[in-house]
Structure formats: C-alpha cells, structure tokens
Amino acid sequence: MKVLLLAVVVLFSFSGCSQDKKVNNLDGKKLLEQKCTKCHNIDLPPKTFTNEKAPAMMAVAFHVVHFIKTEDESQRIPKAIAFVKDYVINPSASKSFCDKASLKTYGIMPSQKGKVTQDELQAIGEYMFSHFTEKNLNEAQLLENKLNAMPKGERLSLQNGCLSCHKINKKIVGPAFRDIAKRKGNSLAVLMHSIENGSKKKYATSKGAVMPAFKKLNDADVKTIAQWILSLNKSQKDKK
Ligand code: HEC
Ligand code: HEC
Known part of the structure; x- marks a missing residue:
C-alpha cells in the first residue's frame, strides 16, 4: 500500500512539473506549423528561397535573439519571446529587426490578431528559440554534408x-x-x-x-x- 501511495505522489509531482514547463501543454512546434508556415519557411536550414512571402523562421529567430537589447544575458530569451508575442499582434516597421530592403520586398507582416493567442505565442516563442539555434543549425549542416558525401x-x-x-x-x-x-x-x-x-x-x-x-x-x-x-x-x- 505504501508503495502504491508513493507511486501516486511521484506521478502527480511529475505531471505538475511538465505542466510548468509547457504553457497549458501547448505544442509550440505544431502551433508554429499551423499558424506561421503560410508565410515563413521553417526548415532548418531553409532549403529554398524562391516564392518567399516572408523571411525564413530561422532568420527571424536569429535576428530577434541577436538584436534584442538586454543588459542581463539571462533575460535574452524571455525578452525575445516577449518581442514575438508583441510583434505578431502589433507589427510595425519601427519595431522590425528586418533591414530596410527586406521590409520593402516583403512588406510589413500583417497582424495575426485573432488568429493566435498569447499563450500559443508563448509556446511558439519557446520552441523558436530552442530549435532555431546555431548549434542545431551546425548539426543539421554536418549531417547534410555527411549525407551528400555518401x-x-x-x-x-x-x-x-x-x-x-x-x-x-x-x-x-x-x-x-x-x-x-x-x-x-x-x-x-x-x-x-x-x-x-x-x-x-x-x-x-x-x-x-x-x-x-x-x-x-x-x-x-x-x-x-x-x-x-x-x-x-x-x-x-x-x-x-
Ligand atoms: C501572412 C504572412 C505571415 C504570417 C501568417 C506570419 N508572418 Fe511573421 N512576418 C511576415 C513578414 C512579411 C515579415 C517580414 C516583415 C516584417 O518584419 O514585418 C514577418 C516578420 C516576422 C517577425 C519579425 C522579424 C524581424 O526580424 O524583426 C516575427 C517575430 C514574425 N514574423 C513571427 C511570426 C510568427 C511567430 C508567426 C506565426 C504565429 C508569423 N510570423 C506569421 C509575414 C507573416
Ligand atoms: C529487420 C531487419 C532488416 C531490415 C530492416 C533490412 N534487412 Fe535486408 N536482410 C535481413 C535479413 C535477416 C536478411 C537475410 C535473409 C535470408 O537469410 O534470406 C537480409 C537480406 C538482404 C539481402 C540479400 C537478399 C538475397 O537475395 O541475397 C539484401 C540485398 C538486403 N537484405 C537488402 C536490404 C535493404 C536494401 C534494406 C532496406 C531497404 C534492408 N535489407 C533492410 C534483415 C533486414
């Protein structure tokens, strides 16, 4: 009986833990695919640059995480996520980290207000800045080189x-x-x-x-x- 009780306690603490990590168990990867791929290419690295409606998501993630201003490095990712949560609903030329020429080619991103919630954007942001990283890009490129050499x-x-x-x-x-x-x-x-x-x-x-x-x-x-x-x-x- 004691063993069973312990098992139940362990089970509960684990499920509580995973809920803390993911916002309401939202799947950032899936949401990104559903809500953003109409315009953004999400391949890592992007495989084609033709018919682009928007910069590739990898480029967006790199821009935002590098250009966001912060004095405290530990706040870089949270601030980058906050930027995404704001930008997707209230985009503007002055906020965008895109260079002027790209902004001219693509036009400003249309606001996605009503199409995605703040909780969903939190999950999307967390996924973006853990997936589109230089480390993952290097690994993907090494694998691709290895495959190409075979x-x-x-x-x-x-x-x-x-x-x-x-x-x-x-x-x-x-x-x-x-x-x-x-x-x-x-x-x-x-x-x-x-x-x-x-x-x-x-x-x-x-x-x-x-x-x-x-x-x-x-x-x-x-x-x-x-x-x-x-x-x-x-x-x-x-x-x-
Ligand atoms: C209807 C097309 C469209 C959709 C859908 C779309 N975007 Fe965009 N997005 C753009 C375009 C075009 C740009 C480039 C111009 C700009 O910066 O506003 C852009 C730029 C951005 C930027 C700013 C990039 C920078 O370098 O400053 C972020 C962040 C972003 N998108 C995130 C998202 C996310 C997250 C989603 C899905 C929830 C999404 N977008 C859905 C068209 C779109
Ligand atoms: C689940 C394990 C398994 C997988 C997966 C598998 N094989 Fe095999 N393969 C075997 C075994 C076991 C044999 C020997 C069968 C026998 O003794 O006739 C074999 C035999 C072969 C043979 C020899 C047949 C002959 O007529 O001499 C070829 C060729 C071959 N496999 C190619 C492949 C290729 C190509 C793939 C992937 C598309 C593959 N195998 C995937 C287990 C596997």
Missing part, C-alpha cells in the same frame, strides 16, 4: 532504415552487405527482387531472421541501392 545507394539505405539490420562489413541482424555482394548467383535482379519481396532462409548466418519486403520503395531507388550493394564487392577487390 554514394546515393548508401544514403537511401540509411534513410530507409536498412542500416539498422545491415552493416557494410559486419553481420548484425542481416548479413553484411559485402557478403551479400560476394554471394554466388547474386545479380542485380536477384537483389532487387529480395529488397522488394523480402528473403528468408537463404543465409545460414541469419539464424531464422527474415528480410522484410520493402514494397513502398520505388524501382529506381531499389535499383540504386542494389547497384551500390553489388559495388561493395568490387570496391574491396580494387582496394587489394
């Missing part, structure tokens, strides 16, 4: 979750891609068929684990992946 087949394998069961050189759940490439009789057509329809009992090393079918992948991507897997055999020979 052969396309490897990138597709990573993006489609193949690498949770396969490594290039080592058997994990599934055989090493290099061992698949070396296996006698494994042609492009055989590999494509297995990726699309799955495979089982072909490899003794799988110990009963099966290869699930990937029906949703399109033919071109399956081909690119299968070609990349087969190329691993060659690249090993080349190295020797």
Whole structure:
C-alpha cells in the first residue's frame, strides 16, 4: 500500500512539473506549423528561397535573439519571446529587426490578431528559440554534408532504415552487405527482387531472421541501392 501511495505522489509531482514547463501543454512546434508556415519557411536550414512571402523562421529567430537589447544575458530569451508575442499582434516597421530592403520586398507582416493567442505565442516563442539555434543549425549542416558525401545507394539505405539490420562489413541482424555482394548467383535482379519481396532462409548466418519486403520503395531507388550493394564487392577487390 505504501508503495502504491508513493507511486501516486511521484506521478502527480511529475505531471505538475511538465505542466510548468509547457504553457497549458501547448505544442509550440505544431502551433508554429499551423499558424506561421503560410508565410515563413521553417526548415532548418531553409532549403529554398524562391516564392518567399516572408523571411525564413530561422532568420527571424536569429535576428530577434541577436538584436534584442538586454543588459542581463539571462533575460535574452524571455525578452525575445516577449518581442514575438508583441510583434505578431502589433507589427510595425519601427519595431522590425528586418533591414530596410527586406521590409520593402516583403512588406510589413500583417497582424495575426485573432488568429493566435498569447499563450500559443508563448509556446511558439519557446520552441523558436530552442530549435532555431546555431548549434542545431551546425548539426543539421554536418549531417547534410555527411549525407551528400555518401554514394546515393548508401544514403537511401540509411534513410530507409536498412542500416539498422545491415552493416557494410559486419553481420548484425542481416548479413553484411559485402557478403551479400560476394554471394554466388547474386545479380542485380536477384537483389532487387529480395529488397522488394523480402528473403528468408537463404543465409545460414541469419539464424531464422527474415528480410522484410520493402514494397513502398520505388524501382529506381531499389535499383540504386542494389547497384551500390553489388559495388561493395568490387570496391574491396580494387582496394587489394
Ligand atoms: C501572412 C504572412 C505571415 C504570417 C501568417 C506570419 N508572418 Fe511573421 N512576418 C511576415 C513578414 C512579411 C515579415 C517580414 C516583415 C516584417 O518584419 O514585418 C514577418 C516578420 C516576422 C517577425 C519579425 C522579424 C524581424 O526580424 O524583426 C516575427 C517575430 C514574425 N514574423 C513571427 C511570426 C510568427 C511567430 C508567426 C506565426 C504565429 C508569423 N510570423 C506569421 C509575414 C507573416
Ligand atoms: C529487420 C531487419 C532488416 C531490415 C530492416 C533490412 N534487412 Fe535486408 N536482410 C535481413 C535479413 C535477416 C536478411 C537475410 C535473409 C535470408 O537469410 O534470406 C537480409 C537480406 C538482404 C539481402 C540479400 C537478399 C538475397 O537475395 O541475397 C539484401 C540485398 C538486403 N537484405 C537488402 C536490404 C535493404 C536494401 C534494406 C532496406 C531497404 C534492408 N535489407 C533492410 C534483415 C533486414
């Protein structure tokens, strides 16, 4: 009984805690998507600059957090959030941190009065200044560089979750891609068929684990992946 009571107390204190953090449990990310993406691009980093109606949200967040005046650094984010809460309802050229040329191209942001509440803006602001940070931008760019440097087949394998069961050189759940490439009789057509329809009992090393079918992948991507897997055999020979 005591244990149960303790569990109840712990449960309550936890739920109280999370409520303090999020304003009425509002999801800032979702609200930002719902209320702001009509005009602002929210990619980190923004992927396209065509047909822009407004500066990218990343740029907005960086502007506001850097240009806001504060003597106490610990107040920078709260002040930035307060700026957003005011600006979205009462925008004006004199308040905007946008440079004059951008203001001319975009025009002043139309007031969103009646479309978003102050509590919602608090949640949006908290999300903006924790998500659009230089640290997250650097990480996103490093990941993008890493993906861009990979052969396309490897990138597709990573993006489609193949690498949770396969490594290039080592058997994990599934055989090493290099061992698949070396296996006698494994042609492009055989590999494509297995990726699309799955495979089982072909490899003794799988110990009963099966290869699930990937029906949703399109033919071109399956081909690119299968070609990349087969190329691993060659690249090993080349190295020797
Ligand atoms: C109808 C289009 C539109 C919508 C919807 C919109 N914005 Fe804007 N916003 C703009 C434009 C255009 C600008 C750039 C001109 C300016 O600074 O007023 C801007 C600028 C801003 C700025 C000032 C940027 C700076 O550098 O000073 C903030 C902050 C901002 N938007 C936040 C938001 C948030 C948060 C939302 C969603 C609740 C939102 N906006 C929805 C069009 C929009
Ligand atoms: C849940 C784990 C799992 C995932 C995810 C997975 N595989 Fe497999 N894969 C396996 C297992 C296990 C085998 C060996 C099956 C057997 O013994 O026939 C295998 C075998 C293969 C084979 C060899 C088939 C043959 O005919 O020789 C290829 C090619 C392959 N996988 C590619 C992929 C690709 C590409 C992806 C991602 C689109 C992927 N796998 C995702 C577990 C997985």
